[in-house]
Amino acid sequence: MLDEKILGILRSNADSHVSGEEMCGLAGISRAAIWKHIEKLRGEGYDIEASPHLGYRLVGIPDSLIPDEIKWKLKTKLIGKSVISYKKVDSTNTVAYGLAEKGMKEGAVILAEEQALGKWRQGRRWVSPSKGGIYLSCILRPHITPNEIPKITLLSAVAAAKSIRLCTALDAMIKWPNDILINNRKVCGILTEMKAEQDMIDFIIIGIGINVNTPIRLLPKGASSLKEELRRGARAEDVSRVELTRRLLENLESGYFLMKKHGFRPIIDEWKELSAMPGSRIKVIMQNRQFEGQVHDIDEQGSLVVRTESGVLEKVSSGDIVMAR
Amino acid sequence: MLDEKILGILRSNADSHVSGEEMCGLAGISRAAIWKHIEKLRGEGYDIEASPHLGYRLVGIPDSLIPDEIKWKLKTKLIGKSVISYKKVDSTNTVAYGLAEKGMKEGAVILAEEQALGKWRQGRRWVSPSKGGIYLSCILRPHITPNEIPKITLLSAVAAAKSIRLCTALDAMIKWPNDILINNRKVCGILTEMKAEQDMIDFIIIGIGINVNTPIRLLPKGASSLKEELRRGARAEDVSRVELTRRLLENLESGYFLMKKHGFRPIIDEWKELSAMPGSRIKVIMQNRQFEGQVHDIDEQGSLVVRTESGVLEKVSSGDIVMAR
Numbered sequence: 001m002l003d004e005k006i007l008g009i010l011r012s013n014a015d016s017h018v019s020g021e022e023m024c025g026l027a028g029i030s031r032a033a034i035w036k037h038i039e040k041l042r043g044e045g046y047d048i049e050a051s052p053h054l055g056y057r058l059v060g061i062p063d064s065l066i067p068d069e070i071k072w073k074l075k076t077k078l079i080g081k082s083v084i085s086y087k088k089v090d091s092t093n094t095v096a097y098g099l100a101e102k103g104m105k106e107g108a109v110i111l112a113e114e115q116a117l118g119k120w121r122q123g124r125r126w127v128s129p130s131k132g133g134i135y136l137s138c139i140l141r142p143h144i145t146p147n148e149i150p151k152i153t154l155l156s157a158v159a160a161a162k163s164i165r166l167c168t169a170l171d172a173m174i175k176w177p178n179d180i181l182i183n184n185r186k187v188c189g190i191l192t193e194m195k196a197e198q199d200m201i202d203f204i205i206i207g208i209g210i211n212v213n214t215p216i217r218l219l220p221k222g223a224s225s226l227k228e229e230l231r232r233g234a235r236a237e238d239v240s241r242v243e244l245t246r247r248l249l250e251n252l253e254s255g256y257f258l259m260k261k262h263g264f265r266p267i268i269d270e271w272k273e274l275s276a277m278p279g280s281r282i283k284v285i286m287q288n289r290q291f292e293g294q295v296h297d298i299d300e301q302g303s304l305v306v307r308t309e310s311g312v313l314e315k316v317s318s319g320d321i322v323m324a325r
Numbered sequence: 326m327l328d329e330k331i332l333g334i335l336r337s338n339a340d341s342h343v344s345g346e347e348m349c350g351l352a353g354i355s356r357a358a359i360w361k362h363i364e365k366l367r368g369e370g371y372d373i374e375a376s377p378h379l380g381y382r383l384v385g386i387p388d389s390l391i392p393d394e395i396k397w398k399l400k401t402k403l404i405g406k407s408v409i410s411y412k413k414v415d416s417t418n419t420v421a422y423g424l425a426e427k428g429m430k431e432g433a434v435i436l437a438e439e440q441a442l443g444k445w446r447q448g449r450r451w452v453s454p455s456k457g458g459i460y461l462s463c464i465l466r467p468h469i470t471p472n473e474i475p476k477i478t479l480l481s482a483v484a485a486a487k488s489i490r491l492c493t494a495l496d497a498m499i500k501w502p503n504d505i506l507i508n509n510r511k512v513c514g515i516l517t518e519m520k521a522e523q524d525m526i527d528f529i530i531i532g533i534g535i536n537v538n539t540p541i542r543l544l545p546k547g548a549s550s551l552k553e554e555l556r557r558g559a560r561a562e563d564v565s566r567v568e569l570t571r572r573l574l575e576n577l578e579s580g581y582f583l584m585k586k587h588g589f590r591p592i593i594d595e596w597k598e599l600s601a602m603p604g605s606r607i608k609v610i611m612q613n614r615q616f617e618g619q620v621h622d623i624d625e626q627g628s629l630v631v632r633t634e635s636g637v638l639e640k641v642s643s644g645d646i647v648m649a650r
Contacts, residue, residue, distance in 0.1 A: 121522060121523075121525070122522065122524075122525050145642060146472065146519070146521070147471065147472035147642070149521075149523050150523055150524075153523050177523060177524075178523070191522065192523050193520070193521065193527075194519075194520070194521055194522075195518070195519070195520055196474075196518065196519055197446060197447065197516065197519075198478050198502060198503070198517050198643075199446075199447075199475075199502070199643030200446070200447050200643070202518075317470060317472070317524060318470050318523075318524030318525070319524070
């Protein structure tokens, strides 16, 4: 609380120094206590200048996924009002799932700098090194039925693609159902999990992993990071993970509220604009069979509609997709 | 293990006595040890005659939901191979869910004599007094997608109705989606819960509560028990809960295997035979609206198909149903 207060004072005086005396008055604590908190903030990565004559000044902010930074100027009403950050977890989805089972409210967000066992679809792993990724899980409790969960996945993919585009100007494209590609390389994956009864969802966990500044040597084949894709475009810059996380939470919320108010149709429209898929030739790999075809549409339930070789329209609600080159 | 062995020896000699000497030889332990185990079994409700001259004889078996009894002559390959029984739990579904999260195998069954907070649909309670009910949860891990969960609920309702009919000859009828009624009074309820990703179920918990010999004064309005319904038919007898539990597990398994092999169609056919609903006038109460109509069918996904007043066929996948009288 006091860290937050002191940080707030420094932020609102970013152009000037705040003297020790002023700081004591504003925070309501002793100079020694101020110093202790400044040291703690420095430990978290804040660059705080301390001049004997002028006082304190905030010079640099860490690009760490810590709650104070994420929540600073975050324009949401629900998603991210509660943020919990970890240095390392097995999986943010597992942590979020456990908290949701204990009653954690809708909109709570779990973040980690690193995942030991990052979860991805169907028991596969999302490689989650500590150097520069965003690993985020969000608890939602929508009044929908379990067969509507694909809508939440698609909505999340739209939010992720929009946020990546906004923060990097890279051409992020959605690959159904839950990947974001740039130049055909995977930079972001989404895993939605739920606890549900037959006709009522208890909660959904949206898990989003983004390779932001992650060195490409730490990523599996076929994957890339935003920084790597910027480098290919001769723009060698780090992407602010804090900024991207904020945009992501904001876009998630606006998509979620949009769907609540106007249904799934506007999300489908956005999805189509952000997906390279309509018209593409693909191979669908399902549990028992596989077939080739051309992407025709996605339907009102979020299933992919594929025109098979024989011209029949087939709905695909699960399985893996391979894009034909 | 030794209890089970001694019980086995007594069972296979139910018509005669087994002398202490024989028993020692068969079980491979001392007479003092035999006596200790006999006392333990008596404590669990087994009526074991001990005659100084003739030896031991099994005279009566407790109607308790203990694993040894349930598993005795249980004709299943999967469901009930592992049984865990409790005197009292908050909810067998909650216990089973927790065990499934820790990796408990498909087919495991959790039983309780009493539930403090018996779960039912949409946060409601299933009143679960200790006097004579069956409260059972079974873990399944089918290779289906979350939108197929209604199939599992319907399959379970079919198994429950068949088992009740077999053990009592009462006219048990299924009310969509998850109640069993006798003479229009609720005697059994089913709650299916799941943990799932978008296109893959991790596990399903089938929860089944049956009011077997439960005194009607302990039950809520509109509910009844099998014993009470037998009494109305002038057949004042207790129903064996152990027997009914075994039949239930066997019918669950045969339905589950049938669906795996031949799909959902044969389950639908059984459902229609065991449901009073087709042709009935009903009121459908959904979250945002309600309407009246006539039950037409259930579809391939387990949704109820209702012909509305205006003649339109409407699919109902969630909501409450009130039967018109």
